[in-house]
Amino acid sequence: MADIDVKICGLTSVEAIEAAAEAGAAYAGFVFFEKSPRNVVPREAPALVKHVPKTMKRVGVFVEPSDSLLERAIVAGRLDIIQLHGDERPERLKSLKARHKVEIWKAIPVSTASDLERAKRYRDDANLILFDARTPKASRLPGGMGIAFDWKLLNKFKHKAPWGLSGGLNADNVAEALAITGATMLDVSSGVESEPGIKNPDKISAFMEAVKAV
Numbered sequence: 279m280a281d282i283d284v285k286i287c288g289l290t291s292v293e294a295i296e297a298a299a300e301a302g303a304a305y306a307g308f309v310f311f312e313k314s315p316r317n318v319v320p321r322e323a324p325a326l327v328k329h330v331p332k333t334m335k336r337v338g339v340f341v342e343p344s345d346s347l348l349e350r351a352i353v354a355g356r357l358d359i360i361q362l363h364g365d366e367r368p369e370r371l372k373s374l375k376a377r378h379k380v381e382i383w384k385a386i387p388v389s390t391a392s393d394l395e396r397a398k399r400y401r402d403d404a405n406l407i408l409f410d411a412r413t414p415k416a417s418r419l420p421g422g423m424g425i426a427f428d429w430k431l432l433n434k435f436k437h438k439a440p441w442g443l444s445g446g447l448n449a450d451n452v453a454e455a456l457a458i459t460g461a462t463m464l465d466v467s468s469g470v471e472s473e474p475g476i477k478n479p480d481k482i483s484a485f486m487e488a489v490k491a492v
C-alpha cells in the first residue's frame with residue numbers, strides 16, 4: 279500500500295475488527311454516539327477493543343461529548359485518539375488536549391470550498407483534520423451516511439495540517455478519490471457495510487485491496 283493509512287469506522291463486532299486488522303487497516307474506529315446504529319456504550323468497549331491488535335490505533339468518535347462520556351470511553355476503550363464530529367470549538371480541543379493523553383482529530387463537514395476555510399481554525403489544536411461530507415440537516419447523523427463531497431475541492435487546497443479524507447468511500451471509488459485528492463489517510467464506514475451498523479468482512483477486504491492497488 280502506498281503509505282496510505284485507513285481507518286475502518288463504526289466497528290461493533292469482533293469479526294469486523296479481525297477483518298480490519300487482517301486487511302491492514304491502521305485505525306479501528308468506535309462510535310460513542312447513541313443516535314448512531316454503530317453506537318458502542320463505554321461498558322461494551324473493553325470486550326471489543328481487546329481484539330484490536332497493537333499494530334492498530336483505537337479511535338473514539340464523538341459528537342459534542344460530555345466530559346463524563348469522554349472520560350469513561352477513553353478508559354474503557356483504551357483510546358489513542360478522539361475524533362470530534364460536532365460543533366466543538368478550538369478552545370474545547372485545547373482543553374481536552376491538556377486533560378487527556380490522546381490525539382485529537384477534528385472532522386470538518388464539507389460541501390463547498392468555504393467549508394475548507396473552517397478547518398484552518400483547528401490547525402493548532404487538532405492532530406489531524408478529517409474532511410468528511412456535510413450530511414443533510416434533516417439527517418440524524420453528522421457522519422457515517424455514505425455521502426461523498428466533491429473531491430476536486432481538495433485538489434488545490436493548501437493544507438497546513440495533517441488531514442484525512444472521509445465520506446462515501448467504497449472499493450469502487452477509492453482509487454478515483456485518491457487520484458483526485460492525494461490523500462494519505464482515509465476513513466470509511468458505510469462503504470464496508472451490508473447495512474447500517476453491520477460491517478461486511480468481504481467489503482472491508484475489498485476496500486483495502488483497492489487501496490493497496492493504487
Ligand SMILES: O=C(O)c1ccccc1NCC(=O)[C@H](O)[C@H](O)COP(=O)(O)O
Pocket residue numbers: 287288307309311314315316339340341363410419420421422423424425426444445446447465466467468469
Ligand atoms: O458512523 C457514524 O454512525 C457516525 C455517527 C456520528 C458521528 C460520526 C459518525 N461517523 C464518523 C466517521 O468517521 C465515518 O467513518 C465517516 O463519517 C464516513 O462515513 P461513511 O460516509 O459512511 O463512510
